[in-house]
Amino acid sequence: MENQKLAQMFDKIADALEIKGENRFKIIAYRKASQILNNLTSDIYDHYQNDELQKIPGIGEGIAKKIKEYFETGQIKKLKEAFQGLPESLLDLLSIPSLGPRTVALAYQKLKVKNLQDLEKAIRNGSLASLPGMGEKKIDNIMKGIEFLKKALGRIPLGKAFVMVNELLKELSGWEEIKQISPAGSYRRMKETVGDIDILVTSDDPKKVMDQFTALDIVARVKAKGPTRSSIETDEGFQVDLRIVDDTSFGAALQYFTGSKAHNVKLRSLAKDKGLKINEYGVFKDEKYVAGKTEEQVYQALGLEFIPPEMREDLGEIELAQKKIPRIISYDHFPGDLHIHSTYSDGESSLKEIVEEAMKYGYKFVGIADHSKSVKYAGGLSIEKLLEKNDEIDKLQKQYPKIRILKAAEVDILIDGSLDYPDHILSQLDVVIAAIHTGFSNDPEGRILKAMDNQYVHIIAHPTGRLLSQREAYNVDMDKLLEKASRSKKAMEINAYWDRLDLNDYDCRKAREHGVKLAIGTDSHHISGMWQMVLGIGVARRAWLTKKDIYNFDI
Numbered sequence: 001m002e003n004q005k006l007a008q009m010f011d012k013i014a015d016a017l018e019i020k021g022e023n024r025f026k027i028i029a030y031r032k033a034s035q036i037l038n039n040l041t042s043d044i045y046d047h048y049q050n051d052e053l054q055k056i057p058g059i060g061e062g063i064a065k066k067i068k069e070y071f072e073t074g075q076i077k078k079l080k081e082a083f084q085g086l087p088e089s090l091l092d093l094l095s096i097p098s099l100g101p102r103t104v105a106l107a108y109q110k111l112k113v114k115n116l117q118d119l120e121k122a123i124r125n126g127s128l129a130s131l132p133g134m135g136e137k138k139i140d141n142i143m144k145g146i147e148f149l150k151k152a153l154g155r156i157p158l159g160k161a162f163v164m165v166n167e168l169l170k171e172l173s174g175w176e177e178i179k180q181i182s183p184a185g186s187y188r189r190m191k192e193t194v195g196d197i198d199i200l201v202t203s204d205d206p207k208k209v210m211d212q213f214t215a216l217d218i219v220a221r222v223k224a225k226g227p228t229r230s231s232i233e234t235d236e237g238f239q240v241d242l243r244i245v246d247d248t249s250f251g252a253a254l255q256y257f258t259g260s261k262a263h264n265v266k267l268r269s270l271a272k273d274k275g276l277k278i279n280e281y282g283v284f285k286d287e288k289y290v291a292g293k294t295e296e297q298v299y300q301a302l303g304l305e306f307i308p309p310e311m312r313e314d315l316g317e318i319e320l321a322q323k324k325i326p327r328i329i330s331y332d333h334f335p336g337d338l339h340i341h342s343t344y345s346d347g348e349s350s351l352k353e354i355v356e357e358a359m360k361y362g363y364k365f366v367g368i369a370d371h372s373k374s375v376k377y378a379g380g381l382s383i384e385k386l387l388e389k390n391d392e393i394d395k396l397q398k399q400y401p402k403i404r405i406l407k408a409a410e411v412d413i414l415i416d417g418s419l420d421y422p423d424h425i426l427s428q429l430d431v432v433i434a435a436i437h438t439g440f441s442n443d444p445e446g447r448i449l450k451a452m453d454n455q456y457v458h459i460i461a462h463p464t465g466r467l468l469s470q471r472e473a474y475n476v477d478m479d480k481l482l483e484k485a486s487r488s489k490k491a492m493e494i495n496a497y498w499d500r501l502d503l504n505d506y507d508c509r510k511a512r513e514h515g516v517k518l519a520i521g522t523d524s525h526h527i528s529g530m531w532q533m534v535l536g537i538g539v540a541r542r543a544w545l546t547k548k549d550i551y552n553f554d555i
């Protein structure tokens with residue numbers, strides 16, 4: 001259906017007119033048209049074909065004409081016209097969440113702000129604050145919006161790509177024409193957001209592999225097709241590149257395409273110092289091939305231990321690899337998940353389902369943490385209900401002696417920093433995860449610090465509150481939190497839910513330096529979400545965490 005696309009076009013026209021300061025009624029008319037199209041449940045194309053556009057309530061002659069023009073010519077001239085004389089970069093500004101077209105218009109007209117850079121400058125030199133209606137808080141929000149936009153441009157959250165890529169890898173591994181296969185790029189390094197997906201394979205029948213790849217069900221568009229590289233766009237909008245390389249180069253190509261860029265630059269200069277050359281085809285000495293079949297051999301040829309992909313960011317790992325790489329935690333044999341919601345609060349799986357699923361993962365324990373009483377919107381448990389749940393756990397534990405079922409709770413940190421259950425209740429729990437869910441602007445730092453004073457708290461959940469796709473971290477001084485966590489022996493969470501990944505790799509590294517342990521939990525609300533543990537382990541590996549840094553191994 002073209003409804004959404006047309007709605008967007010009308011919205012853009014309205015944006016442009018608003019920035020230019022044109023007639024308010026015209027602007028309102030386009031906004032209204034966009035809204036009507038967005039809410040329309042039938043296909044606008046049918047209305048056009050039956051010549052019944054104006055029968056849709058709210059669609060007048062002018063808008064009907066433009067819809068007709070779109071279906072007849074594929075464009076709306078007015079859109080181009082509206083943007084005439086406006087810099088294209090203004091459109092980027094409009095995608096900043098906290099910045100409306102009216103403010104963009106003001107900033108453009110009064111301060112000549114044309115792009116992100118101009119806008120940041122106007123914030124720093126205070127000129128944006130001088131515009132009417134600009135409070136300090138609004139400016140703060142715009143600044144956060146800018147950061148957010150920068151990160152969001154062109155990147156996909158890892159967890160969103162993960163399921164698709166795994167299914168694709170499984171499918172390709174089943175083809176007999178494919179001998180070796182591996183993903184590469186930022187995906188393989190488990191970065192929290194990834195660009196395009198790169199997959200490398202070796203094959204004796206490249207043509208057949210490429211024919212099959214470009215004909216897969218998930219392909220929405222073939223962007224390129226060649227004997228050694230093809231590029232497709234999936235129906236979810238991911239770009240996937242498949243490269244076919246020689247057996248002798250597979251390790252070198254994998255190393256090269258996994259990156260990061262900074263890691264590879266450092267590696268090349270190290271090679272040079274040793275009189276070697278390294279590229280995507282192999283390691284060479286005096287133009288003679290030395291290594292390249294496997295990544296291990298590539299690193300070995302340079303006198304280095306193998307470096308796990310998640311560590312390859314040029315943060316000291318190459319220097320370490322000349323001596324000894326730390327034994328970072330593995331994706332296999334992880335002991336258990338600490339943060340799962342059941343039907344007792346806002347989860348959708350029963351205790352029994354969660355326990356059985358946890359056993360399929362081979363876990364030694366599972367922590368079932370439901371919300372506490374104040375979180376009404378998420379079905380927070382009253383004290384009575386919590387005790388009832390604990391009784392059910394006792395009964396289940398007898399039925400499932402092979403796995404430890406932890407009595408856990410995700411207990412809210414209230415506005416005054418106190419906890420949502422009294423101490424005599426907290427003391428009956430195996431794991432107390434303290435969390436902020438409301439009042440994000442209400443001193444989250446002070447509240448978390450106070451919660452750490454409670455002797456029954458084990459873990460601080462999603463400590464910065466950020467959501468990758470929609471919300472910036474709240475204002476906390478991470479060093480302050482980590483200092484206190486270290487003193488009070490609290491663990492910080494790596495919330496492995498794909499949209500959180502909170503703490504992130506950067507803060508986890510800081511936590512390690514402060515001697516603070518990290519507790520990994522998926523925050524699953526259904527057993528189908530428990531796979532996300534792999535994302536949390538990825539964060540931990542990127543932060544070089546070993547078993548002794550991870551709270552889960554202490555249980």
Ligand SMILES: [Zn+2]
Pocket residue numbers: 410435437461462
């Ligand atoms: Zn939570």
Ligand SMILES: [Zn+2]
Pocket residue numbers: 339341410523
């Ligand atoms: Zn939770």
